[in-house]
Amino acid sequence: MNAPFKQAERLGRLTTVLGPDALVLLRFDGTDYMNELFEYRVEALAPSGDVDFDQLVGTHASVEIEGRTGPRVFDGIVTRTRWAGVGENGHRYDLVLRPWLWLAGRRKNQKIFHNKTVVQIVEQVLGEYASLGDPALEVKLGETYPVLEYTVQFRESDLDFVRRQLERHGISFHFRYSAGNHTMVLTDDVMSHESIGERPYKSYDGHHQAEGEHFWDWSPERNLTTGAIRLIDYNFKSPSAAMEVDRLGDAAYAMGQLESYEYPGDYLDQEGGRVLAKVRMKQERGQDRRNRATGDCVALGAGKVFSLTGDPAPGVGENYLCLKADYSFVSEAYGSGGPGSDGYAFTGNYLVMPETAPMTPMKRTPSPVVEGPQTAVVVGDGEIDCDSFGRILVRFHWDLEGAKSMRCRVAQNWAGNGLGGVVIPRIGMEVVVDFIDGSPDKPIVTGCVVNGTNGNIYGLPDSKTKSGFKTKTHEGSGFNELSFEDANGAEKIFMHAQKDMEEYIKDNQSTFVEGGNRSITVQTGDETKGVLSGNLTETIALTRASQANKIVESAVAGKGGPGVIAYNADNVITMSAVDLINAESKDKIDIAALNKMTQKSKAIDIEGGESIKLTVGNGKIEMTQSSIVISFGNTRISFDAETLDQVAAMIHLNKDG
Template sequence: MSVFSQDARLGRLTTVLGPDILVLRRFDGDEALSGLFDFTVEAVATRDDLDFDSLLGTHATVTLVGADGPAHFDGIVTEARWKGPSENGWRYDLRLRPWFWLAGQRRNMRIFHNKTVVEIIEELLSDYAHLGEPHLEVALIGDYPELEYTVQYRESDLAFARRLMERFGLSFHFRHQEGAHTLVMTDDVLKHETFGTRPFYGMGQNKGTGGEHFWEWGPERRLTTGATRLMDYNFKTPTAAMESDRMGDAQYAEGQLEAYDYPGDYLDLGRGNKVAQLRCEEERGNDARHAATGDLIGFRPGHVVHLAGGDAVPGNGNDHICLAARYRFVSQSYGSNREAVAEERPFVGDYKLMPTTAPMVPPRTTPRPVVQGPQTAVVVGEGEIDCDEYGRILVHFHWDLEKAYSMRCRVSQNWASQGWGGMVIPRIGMEVVVEFLEGDPDKPLVSGCVYNGKNKPPYPLPANKTKSVFKTDTHKGSGFNELTFEDERDEELIYMHGQKDQEIVIENDRSKTIGRDETNSIGRDRSQAVGQDETMSVGRDQRENIGQDVIYQVGRDQQEKYGKDHVHVVGNIHKQDIYADHLVQIGRNHEETVFGKSTLNVTEAITNNTAKHTLMAYEKFVIKGPGGKITLDASGITLEAGSINLKGAVSMGGSGSAQVPTLQNAARDALPLVEECVTQKD
């Protein structure tokens, strides 16, 4: 059991080891607004074998009694060191840090979708909730936009949270109690705690009542950037005005120097103006400072003090917020008098303060992670193809342990413009190459696809290394479209395959030249419509083989010209319907052979004009008209008519009597017009 007691002392130390096992000898602390405090505690124990495992990772609290009561300085024991014997015990050093420091020991890579900066930080730090009562307090007055996509990339929880706070101008400080401390996140000085009023008394002046006060106070000024200009780009509104600028309030020479940056990290001009104002206030907040020293126990970063009373000093009568503090406290000795240390002031604090009228924006000191070069990822989503109106896709990065997905990533195309260009959408399961604009993990851009052990090329390699291939896969089915170029010498080939239809639209002319043969095979029908003329030239033969019918419909004239012979073979009936004239011109002979009957029906007249006209019938030849007929057959010539009129001279050869009487008698008596008639003889 310890022989030391901290009762009735100005300072005491509390640990999980129990009361007075470790007693406070000296306390040194560094603390800053939006920073991690670092407390060093020198303690004394009566034992030299303290269990460090029991101390590390637990809360330890230094309590100092001030004018307003006890002030606690709580922290997590992150280091413990045995320093050897001293006084009536053994000396130990403990190092206390905030629970937020533990967030720096865990590194992660994760994705947050559609959350505000506050929601992200709350979710991120929820794993540390057991370390505070509460561990986090949000005291904000501003509204913050929902972020579509935010990545914690190869950085600790601490760095990620601080980076987001700095980006949106959120400050943090710690509120302490015995055995716990709370991280308080703020965005306005109105949300900070007030410490009350404290006076300033110079070092040579009487301290008055001896209460807490400042004895050193000095104003400081710094020349800062006085203006901010930002630019950004939003692909959804590419023509929108995105330039934003803000001017500070510096009145000194060169106080309007401008800082220009791109990208400004905003999506519209309204948000851009807020970001520009924030960046301007970040710079201007570095101007006015006050350096002070005093003994204000419990006054720490994040507290607002009203300087009033005492000696005149710049800033007197105004409110100031503490930005940073360094404390040192020395306790009365627990040993013999020769080891006691005489301290005129057991507690001394050095402070950095800023008028509350100055803008309070934390500096951006936490580096943004940079993706060093491209990465590959796997396309994910619903179905086989998942994209939005911009052709953006979702990918899963190999490093993402939570199996999450990225934001909608734009896909680089070979051409992209207003309703024209190229578009190939990577499909689910493909491995794609992802680049990052400005190296920012929050801004992925898909630049291409790569093959892997699962997704193999269309043709085995290197056997088909001379092929250049563009082959697709049927969506929700089996099949493909393909365009392949074979570049092997003497085997050059352009191969095209369409799983179903092909449509070709040419707005003007189309020319096609084939050096040798062309073969077309059509499985079903073929339709061709020519708006005006069609010309075909065949250098040698042309053959057409038609399985069934051919129907030609010609709106006007048809001309056919044959340089030599024309052979027309009809297997069955040949019919021609000519509704006007039919003209045939034959340069030499005309011969027709009919193996059956031949009938010619003419409604008006037949005229034959020729030098010689021979009509021949092998069995019978009949000339028939309304008044009679003439029959020529093997028996002779028979003339049948109601009357026969012969005009002109009649000459008949042979040994008969005079021709005219003979014809007259024959006509009257129906006798034959021959010199010798076999029938008549009989």
């Protein structure tokens, strides 16, 4: 494009990607900020109306203005342009320049950051815009910032996320300009800011001509601010630890100690709370001292420091940091009159603060709020991955990078010191995640849900009357289960132990079967009953049947009393065996019947090691190893191996009848 306009000798010049003098500067105004995004409006002139907007939008454009102390460059990305009509000397165009950081506000994102400092997080997020500056970001911080375990960008633009992190930690930013470039500078101390030297105050007297840049209006002001900060938070790892912190400001005016109490304070321990309370106090008190000025200081922009000199005024001799600058520049006209025909005008309105005042940015960017629970998938190593608090890792459905969450606590049905319940969600399960205070940085798992892969364990709706709890053997195929069937007429409780089952009862246990049967089956192995102190009593209304290859019963004397086994029945006790019934005692066996005792067999053998004695009333038969004695009253027959004795009042031998 051949341009009839030339800017080289003019006080204001515009440079774009369209080439030298394709667009020339007519008017420039806008605002430069600390901790905000600048916006510059440019009115330009072109010889034709065919400017290619596609070439212009999204590229750098620079304005250079000659000040009394040298040139000053303003640079930005062209974010809007329009044809504004045809003027006397050509086609007019309006351009809006904004920082490359403005583009970060055009893109929302959701990301998780693990174990990074705020500086590392900001560098990572803004690193994707690095090609827009040379460099795009410069870090000039004096403080050391802690490693953050878990930080989430949630449904917020890159710009809002970065500003929220910087504000939280008290880090300021401004922009430094050069031709075709601007750099975002991070600072946390006024000493890191560039000084432009002295600038005088010359009071307004109807004109403001001076040999150099100066101010002609200067207005100090004070603002009542919050004067004290109190914070409190909670850390589940140390629930009884002191967490409250406070910080008192330096305001000396009435109501200067007005306290703001905030929860949660967003820290993990009291020391971290003190650091944040200090930042919050600086944010509040930093709004107190302000000075408003008007002048033609082209070199003064947001983030620059100067020393005030000149006419007597409050604050002369002190150093100030510029927080905001509104610029207005009108170039010489392009026309038959030539350069300078319409004169030159640059005006700046400035907001500054003493360099001794806190320069910490206000906490303005709202934190995102998760409005309700979400679901996520449990991830980790192996089948079960938890820490000593039962915390698990999850992956949210919105996380495109597949990052893991922080360790999330799992809500249990009960939790106390030495009591409660524990159920750890396993890898692959879909869980419900809620967020404490609605903060995406504070997830907590509240339950599990079924899905197309993890279906209901009993199959629905066919088993809709069945409830239960079923686990799975870790690194195996078995399971434990407790289920309840509530179908009318088929009610049932089922319990399955994959290996062992133990019950421990401190006092009493009772089982009552109202109707039906009770069975115990030991398929392989033994069954052992032990009553270590006390009695075992069984009451059977009809018949007790025991069947075994061998039945062994024993009673052992101990602290509970003598070792006794007692059988008692109102009617009959029956014992039978196909081969042998054996009753044996190391001392005595007593058998007694009040009415009748019957023994029946083809052969009956009775053996006594020393003696056998039979007694019926006055009649006796006594057998010993040496003799046999039969007696009734005073009548007796005794014999041994050699002798037969008979004693009676009368003896009949061979008597008939």
